[in-house]
Amino acid sequence: MPESIIRVKHLSYIYGSSPFPKKALNDISLEITRGDCVAIIGFNGSGKSTLIQHFNGLLRPSQGTVWVDGIEVGEKNTDLRALRQRVGMLFQFPEAQLFGQTVYADVAFGPQRMKLGRHEIRARVKAALDMVGLPHEKYARRSPFELSGGQRRRIALAGILAMSPRILILDEPTVGLDGEGRLEFYSYLQRVQREQGVTIILVSHDMAEVATMANQLYILNQGKLVRQGTPQDVFAESEQLRSWDLVAPPLYKLLESLRQQGIAIPDNISTVDETFDFLQQQKIKSGFRMEYSEAEADHHRR
Amino acid sequence: MAKDVISPPLIDIQQVTYKYPVKRTMQDHNQLVTEPALQNINLQIQSGEYVALLGHNGCGKSTLARHCNALLLPDEGNVYIAGMDTRDVTKHGMIREYVGMIFQNPDNQLIATLVEDDVAWGLAVKGYPLPQIRERVAEALDAVNISHLRQLPPYKLSGGQRQRLAIAGILALRPQCIIADEASSMLDPFTRQELSELFSRLHRKFGLTIIQVTHLLEEAVYAQRIVIMERGRVIQEGTPAQIFADVERLQELKLIIPDPLKLVVYLRDAGFAISNQALTIEEIAQEIANA
Numbered sequence: 001m002p003e004s005i006i007r008v009k010h011l012s013y014i015y016g017s018s019p020f021p022k023k024a025l026n027d028i029s030l031e032i033t034r035g036d037c038v039a040i041i042g043f044n045g046s047g048k049s050t051l052i053q054h055f056n057g058l059l060r061p062s063q064g065t066v067w068v069d070g071i072e073v074g075e076k077n078t079d080l081r082a083l084r085q086r087v088g089m090l091f092q093f094p095e096a097q098l099f100g101q102t103v104y105a106d107v108a109f110g111p112q113r114m115k116l117g118r119h120e121i122r123a124r125v126k127a128a129l130d131m132v133g134l135p136h137e138k139y140a141r142r143s144p145f146e147l148s149g150g151q152r153r154r155i156a157l158a159g160i161l162a163m164s165p166r167i168l169i170l171d172e173p174t175v176g177l178d179g180e181g182r183l184e185f186y187s188y189l190q191r192v193q194r195e196q197g198v199t200i201i202l203v204s205h206d207m208a209e210v211a212t213m214a215n216q217l218y219i220l221n222q223g224k225l226v227r228q229g230t231p232q233d234v235f236a237e238s239e240q241l242r243s244w245d246l247v248a249p250p251l252y253k254l255l256e257s258l259r260q261q262g263i264a265i266p267d268n269i270s271t272v273d274e275t276f277d278f279l280q281q282q283k284i285k286s287g288f289r290m291e292y293s294e295a296e297a298d299h300h301r302r
Numbered sequence: 303m304a305k306d307v308i309s310p311p312l313i314d315i316q317q318v319t320y321k322y323p324v325k326r327t328m329q330d331h332n333q334l335v336t337e338p339a340l341q342n343i344n345l346q347i348q349s350g351e352y353v354a355l356l357g358h359n360g361c362g363k364s365t366l367a368r369h370c371n372a373l374l375l376p377d378e379g380n381v382y383i384a385g386m387d388t389r390d391v392t393k394h395g396m397i398r399e400y401v402g403m404i405f406q407n408p409d410n411q412l413i414a415t416l417v418e419d420d421v422a423w424g425l426a427v428k429g430y431p432l433p434q435i436r437e438r439v440a441e442a443l444d445a446v447n448i449s450h451l452r453q454l455p456p457y458k459l460s461g462g463q464r465q466r467l468a469i470a471g472i473l474a475l476r477p478q479c480i481i482a483d484e485a486s487s488m489l490d491p492f493t494r495q496e497l498s499e500l501f502s503r504l505h506r507k508f509g510l511t512i513i514q515v516t517h518l519l520e521e522a523v524y525a526q527r528i529v530i531m532e533r534g535r536v537i538q539e540g541t542p543a544q545i546f547a548d549v550e551r552l553q554e555l556k557l558i559i560p561d562p563l564k565l566v567v568y569l570r571d572a573g574f575a576i577s578n579q580a581l582t583i584e585e586i587a588q589e590i591a592n593a
Contacts, residue, residue, distance in 0.1 A: 043490060044461060149359065178358040178517070179558035205490045208561060247492045250520065250583065251561035257587030272561050276568045279590065283574070 005034040005167060005199050006055060010064035013050055024050040026223040027064070032216075037193050037200040039210040042220035043245040048203050051220065052169050055201070056087040069166055085114065088165030092172045094156035095149060103129070103147075103155055104140040110163040121162075128158040131195075132188045150181030154188060161192065168192065169201045174209060186213060207249035211235060211270065219244060232270050251275070310385055311346040312478055312511055313370050313401070317379035318343045320365060339365040341534040342379070349478060352505045352512045354522035354542075357531035358556045366531065367481050367515045371401040384478070402472030403481045406488055408464040411471065417459070418443065418452040421470045428475075442474040445508070446500060462493030466500070473504075479511035480504070486521065498524050519552065520560050523581045530555065543578040562586050569593070 013025040025047050032038055040048050053059040054066045060074035069086050071078060091097070100106030107128055111121040126136040132154040139147075144155050153173075160168065173189070174182045190213070192198050204210050210217060211231040219227040219234065221244040227234060235241070235252040248256070251272060255265050263282070269275055320340040339362045347353055355363045368374040369381050372388040384400050386393040405411065414420035421442050425435045443449045446466040448459075456464055465485055472480055482501065486494040502524045504510045514525060522528050528545045530538040532555055538545065545552070549567045553559055562583055570576050574593040580586045 043492075176359070178556040179553070180556045182558065207491060242492075245490070245492050247495065249561070251565070253583050254562040254565065254587055257583055258590060261587050261591035263591055272564045272568070275565055276572070279569060279574075280572055283593075 002033045004031040005069050006030075006032040006201075007067040008054075008064070009066075011051075011054065011061050011066055012063040013047075013054070013059060014062040015050075024223055028220075028223075028225045029064075030218055030225055030228065032199065032201065034199055035193070035197050036216060037189075037202070037214050038216040038218065039202040039204060039214035040218045040220065041204065041207070041210055041246065046220040046244075047223040048220055049171070050223075052089070052171070052201065052203055055167065055169060056089055057083045085163055086165055087167045087169060088160035088163060089169045090157060090160055090171065090173060092175060095144075095152035098144045098152060098156060098159075100144060102141050103134070103144050104136075106144055106155060107159045107162050110159055114163060124162045124164070125158075128162040129155075131161055131192060132158045133184065134158065148181070150177050150184060153177065153181070153185065157185075157188070161196075165198065167199045167201065169203070171203045172205065173202065174204075174206065182209075189213065207235070207247065208251070211249045211252065219246070221245075232267060236267060309349070310382075312349040312351075312384055313345075313347040313513075314382040315343055315345040315366070315369065315379070316381070318366075318369060318376040318381060319378040320369065320374060320376050322365075337534060338377075339534050340369070340376075343534075343536055345529060345536060347479075347511065347513065349511055350505075350509045352502070352524065352526045353514070354525035354528045355513060355515045355531065356517065356519070356522050356528055356545075356557070358517050361531040362534040363515050363517075363531050364483050365534075367403070367483050367513065370479075370481055370513065371403050372397045373403070399475055400477055401479045401481060402475060402477040403483060404465070404468045404472060404485045406484045408461070408468040408485075411468050412456045412464060415455055416452070417448065417454055417456060417467055420456060420467060421474050424471055424475050438474045438476070439470075442470040445473055445504065446470045460493070461489050462496060465489065465493075465497060469500070477510070479513065481513040481515065483515045484517070485514075486516070486518075494521070517557065519546070519557055519563065542581050546581060547578045566590075 008028055008030050011025055011028045012023060015022045015024050028051065040051060042048050050059065054061060054073055055068055057073050057078060057080045066073040068083060071083050073083065098106050100109065104125060107125045108121055111124050129136045129139060134151060134154060144152055174185050177185060189200060193200050202210060202214055215230060217229060217231055217234050218225060226244060235248040238248050238256055241248055255269065255275065259265055265278060269278055318340055319338050319342055321338040343366060355367060357363045365374065369376060369388065370383065372394045375388055381388040383397045386397055388397060412420055414423055418439050421439045422435050425438055440449070443452055446469050448463055448466050448470065451459060451463060456467060459467060469480070486497050489497065498521050501512050501514060505512045514521060516522060523542050525542060528540060528542055529536055530545065546563060549559060549563060566576055566580065566586055569590065574590070576589045576593055580589040
C-alpha cells in the first residue's frame, strides 16, 4: 500500500477571535501519497492557501490534526525547524524574493542557514542549479537580475531544492511566465519529482496546468473538501465544477463537446496526443466500416 | 451610428517610437543596450472595431495601449485620437473621454465607498446634473450586470465583479473606445471567460470600439482583428482565422498554444479536413465530428 506523507484529520481553522469568527477550513480530512504530484484547486477564498500554510507550520489547526512526514503540526513542541526543512514552499512570483549578488549566493542562502559544511553547501548548490537546467559553471557567478523571468523563477526553485525538501509546495508557480517558460518549468518540476522522489503539491487556478502535472486533485469550496479524484474523473463533471465556480481545462471542454457531437471518447483520455491517436484510429475504423458496408451493399445489389 | 468608409480612424498611430526614460541605478550598468519599447509603429483602428493586441511579456503592447489615451506621449511620430493629436495637452481631457482604459487590478481605479457612487464619480467631476448622473449610472451598472450590487461597498465584491465595476465607471462616461490592458490577468478562468463575453456584448450592442491587450490566444478569439507585437514592433495583423492558421509562428512568438488548437494542427496534418474558421471549442468540435 502506498505510504501517506501528509495526513490531515478533521482539520478546521478559524480566523480571528472576534464575536464573528470565520471558519476558513471546515472539517477537512485527506491524505497525500509520498512521491505524488497533487493539486489543490478552488475558487478565490475557498481555503487553499489556509490549508497549505498548515503543511509547513505557518498556521496551527484550530481543531483536528495534521501530520507531515511523521511530524505533528500544531503540537506545542513541534520542531518547526525540522518541519520547514522537509517542506519547501515556493510562493507566487518567487523571483521577487531573490536578493543575492550572484546566483550562487542566492541558492546557497538556505543551506547556509541550515549550518551545513562548506563542501556540502557547494555540492547542494551545484546539484540544485543543475536540476533546474541552469548549469553551475555557467550561471553561478552571474547576477540573478540579468536573467530572464523564467530563469529567475527557476533560481528561486533551486534555492528551495538546495535545502533537500521532501515536499515541495508551489503556489501558482507559472503565473506570469510565457509559453516557453511554462513548459520548461513543468519539465524541471517533473524531473525533481522523478529523480528525487519529492512530493509536489500545486496550488493553481490554471486547470490546464493542473491536468498535465497532477495525478490527484483536491477541490476546496468554502472551506470544505468537496471532491477528490484524478483529473480525468473530476474534469468530466462539468456541471459539478460550475457549481464550485471552476471550469474544466480547454481540452476537457473540447472532449465534452465532441461527446455531444456523438463521438464516443473513452473516459481515460486526458492529453492532446491521446485524443489525436483516438480520433485517428476512429477515422481509420469508420473509413473501413464505410468501405465494408458499401461493398456489402454492392454485393446485395448484385 | 453612421459609419463612413472614408471617415478617419478613431485611433491613428503614425510611425511612433517610444523609449522609457532610463533610471540611473546600479542595475542599468549591466544592461548596455536599452531597446526602445516601441519602434516605428503604424496602426489604425476604426470606430466600432474590436481589436486584440497580442504578445508575450515585454513586447510593448501595454506601452502602445497607453499611447492611445495620452498616458504616454510618443518620442517620435504622432498619435491622433478622433483627429486630436495627443501631444496637444489641452485635448487630453477630451481624448480621455473618447478612450477609457481599464487595468489589471481594478482596485487601482475604484475610489468610492459604494458601488453606485464609484460609477457616478467621473460624471460628478465633470459636473453633470444629478438626474443625468442617476440615469447614466443605472445604465452603466445594467450594461455590466451588477445593478443588484449598487448599494454595496466595492470591497464586498468579487474580483470579477470589481473589474465589471471599473468597466461601468468608464461606460458611464460614454466613451467611444475601451482599452482593457490585461484586465483579466488577476481573474480565475471562469470569470475571465465572462469578461471576454462582456466585451463582445458591449461591442455588438453599443458599437463600442474595444482594444483588448492580452497574452492569451483564447481571449483574442473574440476580436475582429488581431495585432501581434514583438520587441516593440507590430509584426503581424489579421483576422483570428488568419492568425490561428499558422500555429508554428505563434509558438515561435512564445505564446501559449491552447490544447484544442494543438489538436486541430495535428489533425489537419493527418489529413482531417478542418477549416481555419473553427476557433471556439464548439466550432472545433463540430468540424472534427464532420471531418
